[in-house]
Amino acid sequence: MDLSTLTFTVVGATFALYIGIAIWARASSTGEFYVAGKHVHPVANGMATAADWMSAASFISMAGLIAFNGYGASVFLMGWTGGYVLLAMLLAPYLRKFGKFTVPEFIGERYYSQTARLVAVICLILASVTYVIGQMKGIGVAFSRFLETSYETGLYSGMGIVAIYAVLGGMKGITYTQIAQYCVLICAYTIPAVFISLNLTGSPAPQLGLIGTMADGSGLTMMEKLDQVVTDLGFAQYSEQVMGSKLNMFVYTLSLMIGTAGLPHVIIRFFTVPKVKHARSSAGWALVFIALLYTTAPAVGSMARLNLTETIQTGPVGEETANIKIAEVPRWMTNWQKTGLLDWEDKNGDGRIQYYNDGGLTTAEQALDAAMESGQDIEAAKAKLAAVQAAHAKTEFASHGWAGNELTKVDNDIMVLANPEIAGLPDWVIAIVVAGGLAAALSTAAGLLLAIASAVSHDILKGMLVRNISEKGELFVSRLSMAGAIILAGYLGLHPPDFAAGTVAIAFGLAASSLFPALMMGIFNKRINRTGAILGMISGIGITLLYVFQHKGIFFIPGTAFLGDLPPNWFFGISPNAFGAVGAAVNFTVAIWVSKKTAAPPAHIQQLVEDIRVPKAASASSGQ
Amino acid sequence: MDSEKAAQYWKLNIRLVTVLLVIWFTVSYGFGILLAEPLNAIRVGGVGLGFWFAQQGSIYVFIVLIFIYTVCMNLLDRKFGVNED
Numbered sequence: 001m002d003l004s005t006l007t008f009t010v011v012g013a014t015f016a017l018y019i020g021i022a023i024w025a026r027a028s029s030t031g032e033f034y035v036a037g038k039h040v041h042p043v044a045n046g047m048a049t050a051a052d053w054m055s056a057a058s059f060i061s062m063a064g065l066i067a068f069n070g071y072g073a074s075v076f077l078m079g080w081t082g083g084y085v086l087l088a089m090l091l092a093p094y095l096r097k098f099g100k101f102t103v104p105e106f107i108g109e110r111y112y113s114q115t116a117r118l119v120a121v122i123c124l125i126l127a128s129v130t131y132v133i134g135q136m137k138g139i140g141v142a143f144s145r146f147l148e149t150s151y152e153t154g155l156y157s158g159m160g161i162v163a164i165y166a167v168l169g170g171m172k173g174i175t176y177t178q179i180a181q182y183c184v185l186i187c188a189y190t191i192p193a194v195f196i197s198l199n200l201t202g203s204p205a206p207q208l209g210l211i212g213t214m215a216d217g218s219g220l221t222m223m224e225k226l227d228q229v230v231t232d233l234g235f236a237q238y239s240e241q242v243m244g245s246k247l248n249m250f251v252y253t254l255s256l257m258i259g260t261a262g263l264p265h266v267i268i269r270f271f272t273v274p275k276v277k278h279a280r281s282s283a284g285w286a287l288v289f290i291a292l293l294y295t296t297a298p299a300v301g302s303m304a305r306l307n308l309t310e311t312i313q314t315g316p317v318g319e320e321t322a323n324i325k326i327a328e329v330p331r332w333m334t335n336w337q338k339t340g341l342l343d344w345e346d347k348n349g350d351g352r353i354q355y356y357n358d359g360g361l362t363t364a365e366q367a368l369d370a371a372m373e374s375g376q377d378i379e380a381a382k383a384k385l386a387a388v389q390a391a392h393a394k395t396e397f398a399s400h401g402w403a404g405n406e407l408t409k410v411d412n413d414i415m416v417l418a419n420p421e422i423a424g425l426p427d428w429v430i431a432i433v434v435a436g437g438l439a440a441a442l443s444t445a446a447g448l449l450l451a452i453a454s455a456v457s458h459d460i461l462k463g464m465l466v467r468n469i470s471e472k473g474e475l476f477v478s479r480l481s482m483a484g485a486i487i488l489a490g491y492l493g494l495h496p497p498d499f500a501a502g503t504v505a506i507a508f509g510l511a512a513s514s515l516f517p518a519l520m521m522g523i524f525n526k527r528i529n530r531t532g533a534i535l536g537m538i539s540g541i542g543i544t545l546l547y548v549f550q551h552k553g554i555f556f557i558p559g560t561a562f563l564g565d566l567p568p569n570w571f572f573g574i575s576p577n578a579f580g581a582v583g584a585a586v587n588f589t590v591a592i593w594v595s596k597k598t599a600a601p602p603a604h605i606q607q608l609v610e611d612i613r614v615p616k617a618a619s620a621s622s623g624q
Numbered sequence: 625m626d627s628e629k630a631a632q633y634w635k636l637n638i639r640l641v642t643v644l645l646v647i648w649f650t651v652s653y654g655f656g657i658l659l660a661e662p663l664n665a666i667r668v669g670g671v672g673l674g675f676w677f678a679q680q681g682s683i684y685v686f687i688v689l690i691f692i693y694t695v696c697m698n699l700l701d702r703k704f705g706v707n708e709d
Contacts, residue, residue: 066679071660074678078652081683085648088690089641093697207680211669221670239675240664249657275708277698284690291683298679610627613634614706 003427010431011438014184015161018442021180022165022173030475033170034101034454035271040175042278046285048175049269051182053080053260053286054293055131055444056138059185059437063419064412066301067308070236072243073301075252081287081294082253083260088283091261091516092270094523096279097612101271103264103451103515104459110522112605113530114464119537120515121455124264127510128448128455129489131263135445136493142437152494158442159490166446166486167479171272174446181439186292188436192420192429193296196303199423206299226306232317233309234357234397238302244575252578259508259580262516265444265451276615304415307422312355312407318400323352332421341411342418348403355407356397362405364388449489453482506548513540513583521591526609532595540587547579633704640696644689652682 001009027033040048058080066073098106104124108117136155143154165173190206197209201222213221220228226238243249260266269286270279311330315322326346336342344353364385371381392398417437420429457478462469469477514537521528521536528536574582600606655663656678664672673681701707 071675071678074656074675077679078656078682081686082648082652085645085686085689089644089693208669210680211671211676213670223670223675239671240661246657250653253652253657277694277701277708280694280697281691284687284694287683287687287690291687295680295683610630613637614630614704615701616706616708 001427003430006427007431007434010428011435014180014435014439017180018161018165018177021176022169025173025176026168027170027172027475030101030458030471030478032172033475033478034450034458035268036170036172036175038272038274040272040274042273042282043285044179045175045269045273045278045282046287047182047289048178049266049282049286050289050293051178051185051439051443052269052447053266053290053444054185054440055135056142056437056441057134058293058297059189059440060138060142060416061413063297063300063304064415066298067305067415068410068412069243070238070241070302070305072241072249075243075249075256077294077298079253079256080260081290083257084283084287084290086257086261086516087266087270088280090520090523091267092279092283093276093615094612095267095519096270096273097276097615099271101268102454102458103267103519104455105463107515107518107522107533108459108463110605110608111518111528111530111533112602113534116518116530116534116537117459117463119534120518121459123510123514123537123541124455125452127263127507127515128265128452129485129492130510131507132445132448132452132485132489133492135441135448136489138441139438139445140493142434142441155490155493158438158445159486162442162445162449163483163486166449167482170478171268171450174443174450175272177446178443181443182289184432184439185436185443186289188432188434188439189293189300189416190296192423192425192433193300193303195425195429196307196419196423197299200303200306206296206303210299210302222302222306226302229306229309229313233313233355234359234395238305244578248574248578251574251581255508255512255578255580255584258516258584259512262511262514262519263507264455264511264515265447267519268451268454269447300416300419304419304422308410308415309355311422312353317356318396320350323350323354325352327351329353330422332418335421336414336418339414341409341414342407343409344406345408347406348401350401353406354397354402356402356405358397358402358405359392359395360388361392362408365404445489449482449485452485453478456481456485506545508577509544509548509580509583510541512580513544513587517584517587517591521588523609523612525592525595526606527600528591528595529598529601531598532591532593535594536587536591539590540583543586544579544583547582548576629704633700633706636700637697640693640700644693648686648689651677651685656682 027036029037031037062073062076065076095103095106098109100106100109104117104120107120108114136158139158140151140155143149143157144151149157165177169177193206194204197206197212198204200215201209201212202215203209203212209222211221211223213219214225218225223239231237243252270282273279273282311333312324313322314324326344333342337344346353348354364381368378368381368385371378392404417433420433457474457480461477462474466473517540518533518537521533655674660672660674660678663674663677666673668676698707
């Protein structure tokens with residue numbers, strides 16, 4: 001069986017499984033649709049949360065980010081896991097005790113204000129929609145690349161699958177489907193990692209391979225070898241390279257943690273378990289299942305970097321025969337060259353590829369080409385190129401006859417998908433990796449769509465417009481709004497505004513700077529009132545958006561940024577992606593200060609806060 | 625539950641969460657970022673301790689923290705008679 005037939009079979013089988021589960025577990029009430037009837041076992045919920053949380057970004061992109069950013073990429077590893085500690089201790093048990101269906105519902109009741117609820121709905125929809133576009137794009141790309149269809153066909157197939165099981169099953173169907181998807185994605189991630197770790201270090205556990213010794217008899221550890229290989233080629237030392245600055249890494253990690261704890265599709269998962277104590281343990285189980293992938297990723301990233309570098313630089317730097325001949329590149333390289341995500345160019349005409357840090361030579365050449373095309377700033381680009389060329393001429397690389405980095409394009413995202421091919425694993429492993437990537441994207445998309453649908457039907461329609469709507473009517477509208485959200489996400493996925501990195505920044509920034517502080521203060525500070533919460537959310541989001549837009553363009557439209565997106569322009573060197581934590585700090589400050597200056601919340605609200613702080617009222621007098 | 629007991633329950637809860645979050649902060653922001661360089665002098669197998677905490681250790685500690693929290697809170701609930709079962 002050839003690769004595409006095999007892939008078709010494996011992906012088709014997993015899809016049949018998901019749809020079968022959805023039909024078996026279809027929702028028949030709003031309770032089942034929004035929160036799976038609150039009957040989900042905490043371990044099962046943990047597994048579903050893990051699938052919900054780990055998107056195409058975790059599955060496909062993260063290992064690539066780690067491969068090229070080394071130690072600096074730790075911000076993603078800590079940021080996307082540490083948020084669960086905040087979630088478990090500061091939010092999940094209390095929101096479960098509150099016992100309603102949606103995040104805006106809590107904010108609306110705690111702050112006794114429909115305005116607060118509306119602000120929360122807007123934040124939720126903005127964060128979720130921007131996030132879901134990325135998933136749709138991931139689904140489209142994965143389908144089209146491996147099933148050899150067009151991007152559009154791939155996207156439509158993905159939309160169809162999500163539509164069937166999410167609309168039919170609601171949270172109940174999604175939960176059980178996500179459990180199956182978790183199993184598929186974790187197998188797909190770990191199988192190649194185990195083989196690669198065995199090959200390089202002789203250790204079957206990638207977590208041990210990362211800290212292990214090379215199996216090539218050199219006596220070096222894997223990390224020493226990698227550090228040596230990359231620094232020989234002029235790259236930053238893998239185990240010590242930082243992302244921006246230490247301050248930027250600190251704030252970036254904090255933003256991702258707070259954003260994780262504030263993303264509504266993750267929070268609502270904790271409404272599905274039977275009791276408060278289950279909400280606590282369920283967060284722990286979720287993190288166990290997430291950690292299986294997240295502790296494997298550093299090994300995948302570092303080993304992929306080592307394998308890639310050694311594929312091209314086969315011997316000591318400077319020896320003429322130590323670079324791979326273009327005529328002899330392995331099959332996976334030519335396969336990926338076709339997708340345009342990997343490319344090379346023989347600049348010095350020696351018939352071999354040199355992959356090294358050329359001090360910005362390639363970037364300067366590309367900048368000059370772009371300037372020539374647009375007819376602007378040509379002189380500046382020429383001067384820059386001349387300066388870089390002069391600096392390059394003095395390096396030892398130039399003395400070897402190297403004329404610039406010839407691996408002109410390596411997309412981060414190919415690392416996980418190409419890994420089985422790089423390691424020479426059989427075709428069935430490749431087919432499973434494709435199914436895993438799709439499972440990751442589909443499960444997250446479904447969770448996000450549910451969060452959007454419940455905000456529209458439960459918070460806006462039932463909560464604000466038609467209060468006396470029947471359960472059947474609400475269920476119908478939920479399904480309708482989910483279908484609408486799928487079409488909207490699909491449309492935006494077809495015409496992506498081209499801001500992959502910006503999407504992540506804004507989704508995390510919004511959740512971190514608006515929802516998390518409002519939720520946390522709602523539980524931990526009885527004094528926060530309506531005015532404080534609303535102004536806090538608005539100012540938190542406002543400053544985050546302002547910072548993102550001023551560096552990345554208003555609504556990401558190129559050319560509208562009034563400050564360049566470069567480190568010297570950043571506030572204390574904090575990148576726009578990392579600004580959510582600052583937004584959250586502003587939110588906290590404004591909410592606390594304004595609440596102090598205005599009237600305390602009414603007594604029944606203070607009583608509500610007292611109630612959600614305890615799992616069960618011990619006496620009837622303070623019972624609910 | 626009378627208000628004095630409720631306040632006591634909440635105080636113990638806050639104390640537990642504070643201790644656990646101090647550890648949470650120390651392993652990730654402390655060991656993983658701020659103190660990574662000096663800690664890298666200590667080796668865990670082939671990597672420095674700071675690097676290991678940033679890419680492996682902090683995640684393991686996070687899991688342990690959540691389960692400690694769960695166990696302690698369940699005990700606290702029972703002690704104050706506010707457990708659900």
